[in-house]
Amino acid sequence: MQNADEYAESPQPRRITVERDGPMVVEGPVEVVTEDGTVAVSRRFAVAVCTCRRSAAYPWCDTSHRARPPRSRGRGEDRGR
Amino acid sequence: MTATARRAGPVLPTARGPLSHGVVHALRTARAPDPALWRRTADAEPYGDDLHLSLYVLYELHYRGFAGVGGDREWDPALLTLRRALEDRFLTALRLDVPGPRTPAEVFAELLTEPADPSGSVSHHLRRRGDLDHFRQYAALRSLYHLKEADPHAWVLPRLHGQAKAAMAAIEYDEFGAGRADQVHARLFADLMADLGLDTSYGRYLDLAPAQMLAVVDLMSLLGLHRDLRGALVGHFAWVEVTSSPASRHLAAGLRRVGAGRAAQHFYDEHVEADAVHEQVVRHQVVDGLLADEPALSADVAFGADATTFLEDRLSSHLLAAWRDGRSALRC
Numbered sequence: 001m002q003n004a005d006e007y008a009e010s011p012q013p014r015r016i017t018v019e020r021d022g023p024m025v026v027e028g029p030v031e032v033v034t035e036d037g038t039v040a041v042s043r044r045f046a047v048a049v050c051t052c053r054r055s056a057a058y059p060w061c062d063t064s065h066r067a068r069p070p071r072s073r074g075r076g077e078d079r080g081r
Numbered sequence: 082m083t084a085t086a087r088r089a090g091p092v093l094p095t096a097r098g099p100l101s102h103g104v105v106h107a108l109r110t111a112r113a114p115d116p117a118l119w120r121r122t123a124d125a126e127p128y129g130d131d132l133h134l135s136l137y138v139l140y141e142l143h144y145r146g147f148a149g150v151g152g153d154r155e156w157d158p159a160l161l162t163l164r165r166a167l168e169d170r171f172l173t174a175l176r177l178d179v180p181g182p183r184t185p186a187e188v189f190a191e192l193l194t195e196p197a198d199p200s201g202s203v204s205h206h207l208r209r210r211g212d213l214d215h216f217r218q219y220a221a222l223r224s225l226y227h228l229k230e231a232d233p234h235a236w237v238l239p240r241l242h243g244q245a246k247a248a249m250a251a252i253e254y255d256e257f258g259a260g261r262a263d264q265v266h267a268r269l270f271a272d273l274m275a276d277l278g279l280d281t282s283y284g285r286y287l288d289l290a291p292a293q294m295l296a297v298v299d300l301m302s303l304l305g306l307h308r309d310l311r312g313a314l315v316g317h318f319a320w321v322e323v324t325s326s327p328a329s330r331h332l333a334a335g336l337r338r339v340g341a342g343r344a345a346q347h348f349y350d351e352h353v354e355a356d357a358v359h360e361q362v363v364r365h366q367v368v369d370g371l372l373a374d375e376p377a378l379s380a381d382v383a384f385g386a387d388a389t390t391f392l393e394d395r396l397s398s399h400l401l402a403a404w405r406d407g408r409s410a411l412r413c
Contacts (some may be wrong), residue, residue: 044255
């Protein structure tokens with residue numbers, strides 16, 4: 001049986017889920033340091049980190065990565081709230 | 082509003098036809114509804130004011146109830162019989178009007194593509210051309226849901242297991258402020274309403290909401306209250322999370338443009354970031370988790386999302402038509 005110290009030395013690895021053409025989802029809380037030294041903190045249970053660099057909320061995902069179809073294929077419905 | 086009134090609940094709305102008159106009258110007088118009422122449900126307009134106000138009032142007994150209405154009416158068998166007939170009428174119409182059967186992959190591939198032609202989108206319209214009054218109308222109508230944001234979806238938790246339950250509970254925890262009362266999303270929406278000069282009392286704008294808005298909220302309550310519709314509830318919830326982040330981005334930009342206050346902007350800024358996460362979690366863990374457990378629910382998940390598109394499109398058409406003609410989107 002492991003003692004408490006052994007548990008402390010082998011914490012559960014933090015899971016990062018990656019998706020092609022989407023953000024990296026990291027188990028929170030998360031601290032991201034960007035090139036200019038700015039530190040962004042998110043305390044959510046999971047955090048979506050932008051990988052396309054198009055987010056206006058960078059380093060967090062704001063879904064700006066989503067594909068836009070050619071104009072002729074638009075459906076035009078409202079999408080929510 | 083006084084603390085006593087707040088505890089007592091909102092006032093019963095004004096009826097919009099024979100069915101809602103029968104429901105409101107039964108609640109106001111503490112009597113059983115007229116047994117002949119349920120026969121009138123067969124030819125009621127399935128997306129109309131009378132049916133949807135009736136359903137809305139009956140569902141509200143499961144949330145906060147109404148001032149002067151006994152709490153035990155929630156499980157009044159005569160009211161439940163009537164509710165079942167109204168639900169059948171609504172659900173049968175939706176099953177006819179919504180494309181199907183489809184797979185969740187088809188449905189979400191469409192939803193994850195930004196529309197090339199945003200002319201039918203209310204959030205695009207508000208971003209570019211909305212004035213403060215449009216935002217106030219929009220918030221007053223959406224308050225029917227946002228003041229109980231994520232409540233209808235909590236009912237699905239006991240019907241999910243394993244991965245789907247764990248992920249759904251995590252998202253709901255975020256919606257309910259992650260343990261902090263001042264961060265509950267319904268509270269953030271009340272702060273937005275206050276910023277826009279609206280009355281934040283629960284139920285205050287029910288009488289002003291057209292059938293198109295009531296139907297959107299009635300769908301959530303219907304799917305949330307029926308275990309048999311758990312697949313559709315999950316599909317509906319995934320729709321909300323997948324579409325919310327980009328729409329919130331437009332609404333936050335629009336609110337900044339018209340000079341709304343910080344709380345108003347904060348509600349949508351929070352949803353841009355939170356729902357970009359929720360979208361990933363709901364698709365990969367809640368939907369995929371549920372379908373790993375219960376693959377037979379695939380078409381129901383797609384139906385829940387498509388039914389939401391259908392009803393939200395009807396609401397969008399109503400709002401945009403009213404504003405194009407220079408009218409209010411609220412009932413007078």
